Amino acid sequence: MEEGRLPPVSCSLSPPPVSLARKVGAEFIGTLILIFAGTATAIVNQKTQGSETLIGLAASSGLAVMIVILSTGHISGAHLNPSITIAFAALKHFPWKHVPVYIAAQVLASLCAAFALKGLFDPVMGGGVTVPSGGNGQAFALEFIISFILMFVVTAVATDTRAVGELAGIAVGATVMLNILIAGETTGSINEPSQNIRASHSSK
Template identity: 30%
Template sequence: MMNQRTPDSTVRFERWFELEIIQPMADFKNPRQEWRRLVSELFGTFLLVIVAAGGGMMSQAFPGTISRTAAVVAPGLMVLGIILFMGRVSGAHLNPAVTLAFSMRGDFPWQRVPGYILVQLIGATLAAWFLQAVIGVSASAGSNYTAADYSSFQAFLMEALLTLGLVSVILGTASGAQNLGVIGAIGVGSYIALAGLWGSPISGASMNPARTFGPDLVAGDFTDYWVYLAGPVAGAALAVLLAFVLRGRGGGRAGSGAAQGDLDTEVSRPTQA
C-alpha cells in the first residue's frame, strides 16, 4: 500500500510552496527576478529567428511560395508583436547590438549585458535547430550571406548603415519611453521591414548578430560571419554617438524604462526624462 501524505505534511508543503514559489513569482518588481527578463529575451529572440530564418528555409522547401518581400517584411511584423507583448518585461532587445547600444547610452546596466546576449544567442540557435528539424532543410538556407559580385567589406558597410538606422529608431522612441508601447513597436517593426525591402539583396539585412549566429551554428558554417557581428556593432556605436549629438546624455528615467522594462528599473539620472 502506498504511503499517503499526512495532513500536517500537506500543510507544510503548501506553506513551503507559497513562500518559496508563489510569493517570489508574484513579487514582480523584486530585483532578483532577472530570470524573467532572460526568459523574455530568449523567447522573443526565438520567435524573431523563427520568422527571419524560416522565410529562407521555407522558400527552399516550398519553392515559389514565399517572395522576398514577404520574407523581409515578416520579421518586422514579428518584432512589432514582440515589443507589444514583452517590452515591459525585458525591453525587448532581441539583438546583442541593441543591448550594447542601450548600455553605451547609459540606459541599461552593464552587468546585465552578458546574460542578455547569452540568452539571445541561445534563443536564435534553438529557433534554427527547430526549423531544421521540422522543415528538413539546412539552417544555412536561413542565414545571411554576402551577395555574389559584392565584397565582404561592402556587406559590412551595408549592415553598419542599416543597423545605424535601426538603433537610431530604437533609441529615439526609447527617449520618450515609447518603446514600451504602440509607437515604438510600429516604428521599430516598420523600419525592419523597410530596411529589408531595399537592403537585403547585398547583405541580407540581418542587423542582428544573434539572428545570423543561430543558423550559422546549427549549419556549422560561419562564412563571413564577421560581417554580421562587426557591422551591427559598428552601426549601434554610431547610433549611440548620434543620439548624444541629437539629445544629449542618456541614463534618464524614460530611456532606462524602455531599455530595462518595468522590473526594478535602474535609473542613473533620475531627474532626466
Template identity: 35%
Template sequence: MVGDLPRRLVAEAIGTLLLVLFGAGSVVAALIMGKGELTYAALGFISLSFGLVVALVVYAFGTTSGAHINPAVTVALAAGGRFPWREVPFYIGAQLVGAFSGGLLIVGGFGRRAATEFGTGQTTLGPQVGYGQGILMEALGTFLLLITIMALAVDRRAPAGWAGFMIGLAVACEIFVIGPLTGGAINPARTFGPYLTTTLFGGDAPWKEYGVYVAGPIAGAVLAVLVYDLVARPAREVPEEAEQGTAGEIAGARASSDARAGDVPAARHPQDEHLGDRVGHVARRRRRHGHRR
C-alpha cells in the first residue's frame, strides 16, 4: 500500500465524504422529488448512485489507502491479517470524520430541511423489521461486499482493472434487495454521518438502531474474509511474490502443467533465439582461434 499514514487517512476521509454526499445525498434528492415518498424505482437510482461513487472512490484512492471507506472493511481485513490492527482506530476515525463532513455538505446543499425532514438520507429499519432481522440482512449484504473485495481487490490472481467496477456493482446489488428492509447501509460510517448531522440540526435520528448497523456489517465482513480464505483462496496456493491484480500466475501454472503432461517444449521468445545464435557464434569463433594456436 502506497502512502504514509496521514496521507492515507486523508484519502479515507475524502472517500467516505464522497460516499455519504453522493450516496446518502441521492436519498435526500429522491425524497424531495417524490414529495417525501420513496418508491422502489427511486431506490434503483439510489443504488446506482451508491455503486458509481464507490467505484470512483476505489479507482481514485485504492492505490493510496486501499479505499476501505467503511469501518467493517477495515476491521475485517485486520482480522484476516491483511491490515495492521494498530492503524484500525485511525482509519475508522478518518472514515467517521469523512462521513460526518459528507452529511454537513448535504445540509449545505439541500438546506436545513435535508436533516429535519429527510434525515440527511439516514438508514432506518423498515416496518415490522426487528433488530435480529436487521442485523442478519446487514450481515448478508456486507458478506457480498467483502467477498467481492477479496476476489477482485485483495486476491493477487484477480484480473486487473475490475475491482472498482465490480465492488460498486456489489453495493448496488445489495441495496436493491436489502434497501427496503434496512436501507442497505452495510457500513457503520455511512449510517453514523447522517445520524450525527440530523441530530446536530434538530432532526430525529434513530440512534437506538445504530447497533444494527455496526454489529451486522462487522459480523458479515469478518465472516466473508474467513470464508474466502478457507474456500476460495488458501494462502499456500498464492506465491508471495505474485503481483496484485494479475492473472499471470494462473495461466503460467496451467501452461507449465500442460507442458509437463505432453512433453511439449515451451515456446521461446524471439529475443531468446537471437541471444542463443550470438552465444553459438562466439563459441565457434573461440574454437577456431584455439585450433589456430
C-alpha cells in the first residue's frame, strides 16, 4: 500500500435479522401462490378440454416456483414443501425447532389455496388431482426419480456456498418444469378428460 493512502472503508450495514413471524408469513404466502397457480392451471386445462397442454402445466408450475423463490427466498428460504424443510434441517442449514412452524404454515397455505380454488372453479371435476394414467408401479418409480432430481437440485443450489444464490430460483423452477414434462402425463399432472376416464377405470 502506498504511503499516505488509507484502505477503503465500507459504510454498508448488514441487514437486520428477519423475525420468525415474518419468515413464517413469507412461507405461507409463497406456498399459497405455488399451490394455487399449479392447481388452477390444471383445473383450467380440464375445463377447456386440454387447451393448456402438458407444456403449459409444466411452465405454470415452474414459473410459480421461480417467482416465489426470487420474491421470498431471501426472507424465509422458500422451502414450500415439508420435505425441503426437513432436508434443510437434517443438513444443518435450518434449525429443527422451526420445522414444525414451517410445516404448519405450508399445510395451512395448501388448505387455503384448495378452498379458494373450490370457491372460484367449483365444480373442479378432476382438475389438479394427480391420478396415475398408467400402472401404479410405473407412477411410483417416476415419482421417486423426479423427487430425487428435485431434492438434489434444491440442496445443491441452496446449501452450497459456491453456488450462485440468485440463480437458485431459476434452477429449481426449471427442474420442476422438467420433472412435469418427464412424468406429468403418466402420474396425472396433465389431467385431460380422456386421461381421467382411463385413470378412473384403472383404479377400480
